[in-house]
Amino acid sequence: MSTAIHHPFDDAVHLAATGTGTFTGQTSPRYANMVGPFGGITAATLLQAITQHPQRLGEPLSLTVNYAAPIADGPFTIIATPTRTNRSTQHWNVTMTQGEVVNTTATAVFGVRRDSFGATEITPPPVAEARTIDPERTPEGIAWMDNYEMRFTAGGLGALGSSTASDSTTTLWVRDNPPRLLDQLSLTALSDVFIPRIMVRLGRLVPAGTVSLSIYFHADAATIDKVGDEPILATARSQHFGTGFADQTAELWTGDGTLLATGHQLVYFKA
């Protein structure tokens, strides 16, 4: 494991508190997408606001982010409000604004985890070990991708220049580049690390973007800590495309087969 370094990810999700539950931040050119920031960094930044809130209870359990309007390069304001605090769970509303425009809304559930029955009913996709697969060169002009080391075993970036696929699945080993110790914030961003499934399915670039994203955090903080800066196994597919929208369902696994998180999206596309 590398020693901790000051990482561009931490700059990108950095927030300054300007009041209880009110924060200011700044988009990072390092995490820019073709239009606006990488959706994963926005989700992580919204989660960061809750994490830094003095009334926060426990760990993230679920997060839903709604990408309502384009985010302009520059400063933004986040307001995180606890809507309800129960004994073991806490509900949050979060909004990101630029000037008068609400560009992103989110709800989240945090809570206190405890010992319980445990079981995982799905299995990770069977793949070769990360070290046996070369990282793929990320395409020019998509800044945020440079922050990830991606070792694809299915549906890689090469799929974009090929013909129509019968299946929209992408599977890859992935970690921050340069390596960074995994935490709930980087796991949040990683849950959105997949290019829109419509592009994999059709084998070409098409206009597309996430409209709503939900993440379920299955692993507790100790399990996430144990990953260190090792690659995690990420897989995603669409279940359905139609009438201009598709879903995406994703799984994030540790190298030894522990389920870290699952994610679901509604994606807009034009094709």
Next chain:
Amino acid sequence: MSTAIHHPFDDAVHLAATGTGTFTGQTSPRYANMVGPFGGITAATLLQAITQHPQRLGEPLSLTVNYAAPIADGPFTIIATPTRTNRSTQHWNVTMTQGEVVNTTATAVFGVRRDSFGATEITPPPVAEARTIDPERTPEGIAWMDNYEMRFTAGGLGALGSSTASDSTTTLWVRDNPPRLLDQLSLTALSDVFIPRIMVRLGRLVPAGTVSLSIYFHADAATIDKVGDEPILATARSQHFGTGFADQTAELWTGDGTLLATGHQLVYFKA
């Protein structure tokens, strides 16, 4: 198909507008759960508020409902606010309150569907036709279940009195009882028609409840209309149980294999 009748479902989701985006309603004893109302009827009622809002654009695309606090029997207020209206999508915040208490929050995306590439990458579970399976008698004391005709092919209510299962899957043919023409509101409620997966997995009743629920509406209104009052095929499972929480992922299909909606939940449990 039966002719339209005045249905208890319509009573349960009935709202009176008291201002732009402000509605009052009343819990229905017919849709009571062991504590508070059936979560599916609450989700449908929140969607109803958006549907009846004069500024509503298009059809529901996704809905996330957060069950923050218990809902008491009696009246409630719903406030639905469009946070952003784009050319083809519209984002919503919704809250349900009783007195000063916010008991439920939701976000939703509505939008205008249009012709596009279409494909479904998952398949319905292979089951016998609905008419060949007898409806199961619903248990005493859980009022809401009487409103559904349930024909189980896996993980039925009998599972509760049996031993631990190796898999939390439930699959059933289901429709309103008495039959009612399917619409987006009843489809919303049906996406939550499954008992908590932990009970199927452990083969016994345990304290459990939905904390956050997301629905992706894949079918357009015309496709939903075509279902009429025929049973739909519903299947759900947990992907992971641990630290007092589980997820649930669900699919809702027409009898001829068209995907209507998918749903995802975070569920609290004590076991």
